[in-house]
Amino acid sequence: MEVTKAKRRMILYALLALGTLLAVLLAVINGLNFTMAADDADRLTEHLIREGTVPPAQEKPGNFGPMGPGSPEMGFSLRYFTVRFVKGEPAEMKVFRLAAVTEEEAVEWAKSLKNGADDAAVGWTRGTYRYRVLKEGDTTLVTVIDQGREMLPAYRTLWISAAGWALALIAGFAILAASSGRIFGPIEEADRKQKQFLRSAENEFTVPLTVIAADTELLEKNCGSSEETQSMRRQLSKLFALSDELAGLRILEEDSGEKTRIDLSALLRETAETARPAFASRGLTLTVEAEEGVTLTGDAASVRRMLEELLSNAEKFSLTGAALRLTKEGERIVLEAVSDTDLPDQPAERIFDRFVRLENAAGKDGAGLGLTYVRDCVKGLQGRVSAAVAGGQFVLKALL
Numbered sequence: 001m002e003v004t005k006a007k008r009r010m011i012l013y014a015l016l017a018l019g020t021l022l023a024v025l026l027a028v029i030n031g032l033n034f035t036m037a038a039d040d041a042d043r044l045t046e047h048l049i050r051e052g053t054v055p056p057a058q059e060k061p062g063n064f065g066p067m068g069p070g071s072p073e074m075g076f077s078l079r080y081f082t083v084r085f086v087k088g089e090p091a092e093m094k095v096f097r098l099a100a101v102t103e104e105e106a107v108e109w110a111k112s113l114k115n116g117a118d119d120a121a122v123g124w125t126r127g128t129y130r131y132r133v134l135k136e137g138d139t140t141l142v143t144v145i146d147q148g149r150e151m152l153p154a155y156r157t158l159w160i161s162a163a164g165w166a167l168a169l170i171a172g173f174a175i176l177a178a179s180s181g182r183i184f185g186p187i188e189e190a191d192r193k194q195k196q197f198l199r200s201a202e203n204e205f206t207v208p209l210t211v212i213a214a215d216t217e218l219l220e221k222n223c224g225s226s227e228e229t230q231s232m233r234r235q236l237s238k239l240f241a242l243s244d245e246l247a248g249l250r251i252l253e254e255d256s257g258e259k260t261r262i263d264l265s266a267l268l269r270e271t272a273e274t275a276r277p278a279f280a281s282r283g284l285t286l287t288v289e290a291e292e293g294v295t296l297t298g299d300a301a302s303v304r305r306m307l308e309e310l311l312s313n314a315e316k317f318s319l320t321g322a323a324l325r326l327t328k329e330g331e332r333i334v335l336e337a338v339s340d341t342d343l344p345d346q347p348a349e350r351i352f353d354r355f356v357r358l359e360n361a362a363g364k365d366g367a368g369l370g371l372t373y374v375r376d377c378v379k380g381l382q383g384r385v386s387a388a389v390a391g392g393q394f395v396l397k398a399l400l
Contacts (some may be wrong), residue, residue, distance in 0.1 A: 011176045018172050019165070026161040033154045038130065041147050042122055044078070045132035049143040052094060054078055080145035083110035087138045098146060110142035262300050264333065265290040268307055268326050275311040285321030286314075294328050296400055298381050306377040309370040310396065314339045317394065333383075333400040341394040348387040348394070374398070 047055045054075040082094040083106065090107050098106065113131050121133045128148040134141045216232050272288045279286040296303075314322035318339035325336045352375035371387070374396070378385040383400035 011173065014176055015169055015172055019169050022165050022168055026165055030154070030158050030161055033157055037147065037151055037154050038124075040150065041130035041145060042132070044080075044145055045122065045130060045143050048080060048082060048095075048145070049132050049134050049141050052082070077149075078145065080143060081106045081110075082141060082143045083107055085111070085114060085140040085142070088114075088140075094141075098144075100146070106144070109144065113144070114140050114142050259297055260300055261295055261297055262303055263293075263295055264303070264335075265292055265294045265326060267300070267304060268324065268335075271304060271307040271311060272324060275308070275315060278315050279321070282315070284315065284318055286311075287321070287323040289323070290326040291328055294326055294333055296333060296381060302377050302380070306374050309374050310335075310337045313337075313370055313374075313396075317341060335398040335400065337396040339394050340392055341389060342392070343389045343394065345391070346389050348389055351387050352385065371396075 044055065047053075079098050079100075081096045081098050081103075083090060084092040084094055090111065093103055093107065096103050096106060101109065109125075113125060114133055123131060125131050125144065128146070128151045129144050130147050131142065131144045212232070216229055220226075220229050268290050269288060272286060276286055310324070311322075314324075314337055319342065320340055322337060322339035325334075325338070327334045352371050375385050378398045378400065381400050383398055385396065385398040387394070387396050389395075
């Protein structure tokens, strides 16, 4: 079965969520594994450096039975050495039970650990060796133990976890791809019906509205204009505007526009100048700050419409004025529309959904489709848009 672009995107999001969850879980497991191994080694070095002997076997083994630091075999299997320094100079090799280095090399190794350590320091050295430094007056003791055998299971678990994580993602992708029809079918069907509704609504609106408009004109011609015919014209104007918005959404979703290089800075200033009289008629201010030379690739008509919708939204709902800012931050274009409002502080992401209007939209023209167009246009430009009310300002921010 062919996997559509929408399905691929949803599969990617699902795999990202699965991969993140598995990565966190495996990171916790391996982190605990290495931490417990280090704690076991630290208990050993603490006993070795203070008592000078291997910890005695536990009469009652702990949760891990005869394994671990309290094992009866510990005295035979532990590989380590302890060097005593007096006034910074090697004075005595107290214990040497290690085959990987000679005694002379062990002394130099201990000296390097002593010189770079605090009064009581522990840590890893040469990968799988755990050391402890204890300084008391003029005397310094350095103990190093070989934890290679104990760390081997931890490293194996780490490699198995990484391989398991990769295999889980591959298996997850195969399962999601094979069952994508059942999983994503309802979502695609809902999207298809929504698009079909847009097409049907546009077609069903246009013909009767055109007839009503013609009849209204004929009625005024025969009987003269009246309050009723003027009201009809106002309502017709709203319905024609709604039909245009539906048509705009449909065209945008069909992605039929020709892609060209657009001077967004010039287009924003031009669109703002066209909208300025509408702001002035309501006593509102309009400020435009556009960085020079900001360009993008897209359908010029759709981008212009997007800017018009941003300005229209600001003109309808701002209390005293609005400001549009266009800047470049690295490779991203930032377009921000800020207007004052009496709405309470809140995330306002739902304003981008179709036919959604916030509390301050009562009595205002529109059907809740303008910002839906903005969202879909930004998405078509491979960007994202957000909305929020904070400190008496309504902020729409698009990253392109």
